[in-house]
Every structure is written in structure tokens, then in C-alpha cells.
Amino acid sequence: MTDEAGRGGEGYIAGVRAGLPFALVVFVVTNSFGVLARSLGWGVLAPIAFSVVTFFVAAQFAVAAVMGAGGGVFPAIAAVVLLNARFLPMGMAVGPSLKGGPLRRALEGQTILTTSWALAIRGGGRFDRAFMIGATVPQYVAWVVGTVVGVLAHVGGVGVVERLGLDAIFPAFFLALLIGELRGGEKRTIAAIAIAAALTAALVPNAPPGVPVLAACGAALLGLKRGSS
Amino acid sequence: MSALWVVIVAVTLATVAFKAAGPILAGGRELPPRVNAVMALLTPVLLTALVITGTFGEGGHLALDERALGIGVAAVALALRAPVLLAVVLAALITALARLLG
Numbered sequence: 028m029t030d031e032a033g034r035g036g037e038g039y040i041a042g043v044r045a046g047l048p049f050a051l052v053v054f055v056v057t058n059s060f061g062v063l064a065r066s067l068g069w070g071v072l073a074p075i076a077f078s079v080v081t082f083f084v085a086a087q088f089a090v091a092a093v094m095g096a097g098g099g100v101f102p103a104i105a106a107v108v109l110l111n112a113r114f115l116p117m118g119m120a121v122g123p124s125l126k127g128g129p130l131r132r133a134l135e136g137q138t139i140l141t142t143s144w145a146l147a148i149r150g151g152g153r154f155d156r157a158f159m160i161g162a163t164v165p166q167y168v169a170w171v172v173g174t175v176v177g178v179l180a181h182v183g184g185v186g187v188v189e190r191l192g193l194d195a196i197f198p199a200f201f202l203a204l205l206i207g208e209l210r211g212g213e214k215r216t217i218a219a220i221a222i223a224a225a226l227t228a229a230l231v232p233n234a235p236p237g238v239p240v241l242a243a244c245g246a247a248l249l250g251l252k253r254g255s256s
Numbered sequence: 257m258s259a260l261w262v263v264i265v266a267v268t269l270a271t272v273a274f275k276a277a278g279p280i281l282a283g284g285r286e287l288p289p290r291v292n293a294v295m296a297l298l299t300p301v302l303l304t305a306l307v308i309t310g311t312f313g314e315g316g317h318l319a320l321d322e323r324a325l326g327i328g329v330a331a332v333a334l335a336l337r338a339p340v341l342l343a344v345v346l347a348a349l350i351t352a353l354a355r356l357l358g
Contacts (some may be wrong), residue, residue, distance in 0.1 A: 077264050115282070117298075120282075200344050202330060204329060243301055251290050
């Protein structure tokens, strides 16, 4: 859309604004994580610390599911590493749009949230860096506040996300972006999307969570094919 | 208690490492055009996988449930060029209603 040069803080502010509606959803989701964690006997500090340092709710719920079912440390870590691994291809996609040397890039990479990453997509492999960083800010705040409220006040509850249909919001949003990619896409993009869809659908029943998303990234290797660019 | 803290520390380190690795590997240098083409395809490919796992679940089987219905309605709305916000709200609303009635 726009280049960042000469925009000053506008890109960040626009990102913050775009992140606000998602922050509301994040609040409800992390709130239910806080309530769940408390019911598992995690105490007050651990679930809050978990949200402060990880802010990846799928991983947080995965740990709750594994440990809540009596699973040990290693199965919990393994489950999360598989889920988290998606940040590697996401970071590679956004990498060329980030700024500075390796350290600064690594730091900017910490602001990757799946929603912020998706919000910053500008087509043709480009991302709006400031927009992504801005969009993460309100969501991060909501992450921490939602967890604190859930842990301390026990308000909300584990079923609220499902009752309000909030779990449908993220895939619907990603679908909207995907349709955008399809409309502007050349043949190779459409082929990669078809292969990724087939791979993911085939792997969901047969592989642990996280693996289908990772394996689908293999479809991007179609880019190696010479010819249309 | 201590087991939980071990998990929290390990998970945090893994998350930081994964988020740092991509930008370090892929940024700040000229890449061959074919590698760039692969990275450009990562975006639609990741979106596809997120849509499928988010719609049909990742819990060991593909579930065709209320959520899939809500997202299906959103898909129709998007195909008819409805605004993104409307489609997303429809997805949540239809999913919630279907669960209420189901």
C-alpha cells in the first residue's frame, strides 16, 4: 500500500487502530485462559508471566491441555514447539520488510503475532513493518490485562469464546486475506494455495497440531520453478 | 509448580528463537530471485493452512461443525464482495447462533 519512508509515526498509529478490534477478541480469549489456568491450580503469577513472555495463546492453551490432562514437561514443550514453529516461515516472509541489522530484525520479529502479521500483508510478498508493530501493541496489552482479569477475578469463563463464536473470527479474517491473494494471484500462486490446502487437510487427521501448517509451507517451494515470476 | 515454570521458560525461549530466526535469515541481504519467489509464496500458503486448521480444527480430525458453517457463510459473503468486517462479524454471529440452537 504505502511506503514507510516519510510517514513518521502514521504507520504505527494506523496499525494500532487496526489492532484494536482484535485486542477485544484477545481480551476475551486470554481472559478464559486465565480462568482455566486458575482452575488447573497454576496460581496467580505463573499464568500471568506466561502471557507476558509468550503471548501466543494457542501455545498457552496447548500447555494447559497437556498438563491439565496429567502430561509431563516434555510432552507440553514438544506440543508448543510444534505450534510455535510457524513463526519461522512467518518471520521469513516478513523478514525482507523489517529494518536494520540482525539484532534489530530479531527484536522487530518479536512483534509477530499471527493477526498482526496478516494485517500487514501488502501483496507481492511485501509487508508494512510499522503497521505490524503497531497492531501488536494493543493486542499485547489486551493479552496481559485479559489474563490478569481472568486469573484474579474469575470473571468470564472457559466457554465464552465458543458461545460468542469468537473462534470463527480469525479463520474468517485469514480467509478474507487469502481471497485477496487469490484474486491478484498468478497461476503459480493459485497452484501453491491448492497444494497447501490439500496438504493441510490431509495432515490434520494424521499429525499433531502445528505440523499441518508447517508442512503446508512446502507448497511455497513452487517458487523455485523457473518461468513465470 | 516447578514443572510449570520449566515449561514456561522453555516455551518462551522457543518462541523468541523462532520469531528471531526468520527475520535474521531472510532480511537485510539480496536474495536470489527464486528464493524471493519462494518467500513471496509463503504468505498465501500460510494463510491457506491457517484457514483450514482454523475452520476444521486441528484436534486429530477435520470437524464439520458450527464454526465451519459460520466461516462458510463468511466465504459466501466475501465471494459476493462484502466488506471484510461484515464477513468476520457474520462468521462469529452465525457460529454463535448455530451453537445456541444446536
